[in-house]
Amino acid sequence: MSIKQRVGRQIGGALAPRLTQVAPGVTTGFVRQALQRAIAGVGPLAPAASGAEAHLREQDDDVDKAVRAVIDHHVRYAGAQGFLTNIGGLVTMTVTVPANITGLTLIQCRMIAGIAHLRGYDLADPRTRNAVLVSLLGEDAVSQLVKQRKIPAPPMALATAPRHDTALETVISQVVAQELISRVAGKRLASTVGRRVPVVGGLVGLGADGWSTRKVGHYAAKELLPRATR
Numbered sequence: 001m002s003i004k005q006r007v008g009r010q011i012g013g014a015l016a017p018r019l020t021q022v023a024p025g026v027t028t029g030f031v032r033q034a035l036q037r038a039i040a041g042v043g044p045l046a047p048a049a050s051g052a053e054a055h056l057r058e059q060d061d062d063v064d065k066a067v068r069a070v071i072d073h074h075v076r077y078a079g080a081q082g083f084l085t086n087i088g089g090l091v092t093m094t095v096t097v098p099a100n101i102t103g104l105t106l107i108q109c110r111m112i113a114g115i116a117h118l119r120g121y122d123l124a125d126p127r128t129r130n131a132v133l134v135s136l137l138g139e140d141a142v143s144q145l146v147k148q149r150k151i152p153a154p155p156m157a158l159a160t161a162p163r164h165d166t167a168l169e170t171v172i173s174q175v176v177a178q179e180l181i182s183r184v185a186g187k188r189l190a191s192t193v194g195r196r197v198p199v200v201g202g203l204v205g206l207g208a209d210g211w212s213t214r215k216v217g218h219y220a221a222k223e224l225l226p227r228a229t230r
Helices: 003-022 028-040 048-058 063-084 089-118 126-135 138-147 155-159 166-192 198-223
Strands: none
Touching (some): 028 126, 028 166, 048 063, 063 089, 063 198, 089 166, 089 198, 126 198, 138 166
């Protein structure tokens, strides 16, 4: 993790309690709701599985190409919502950060769920859903959280666990909610300090959200190995 990323997360960690007061819905319930909507579909976004299947058809049933297409498609989504939720700059940060968390989490959950579906995982299985949420955090954060014993294992091990631990759902939701709030808040503050020009903040948000989505997508693709031959 770079120095800039560490500073951003430290700042975000300090701001997280204040942000949850501004947007109390950004909690464990928010995390599970975002996941459910990503899988089931919401607004113009089709359910994750059907969206992934559409990419598979476009790629002539080549799963690896379809996975890459899913990632590329959601990177574009993330860039667009990152711009729209950051054009207000520092002045509207307390309003747009919760909106950005909502948009980015929904988009990235849908992307990871689509990858999981293409790799043969059952999206109705709570073990798969836990794996999708943990994948949101990215490789560096997951490694650190496993080392600190805040979560028991990386995504692949969670998805293929011999049985589902119901208590683990709450633990994972709490960890993911805190990490997402800290990360997005830190990123917003670090990227806009000294830039108090609203449109510049929007451009930074576009690039940062697109880049983070691509990174998370590649991690999920590497972690969630194929479970069955299609």
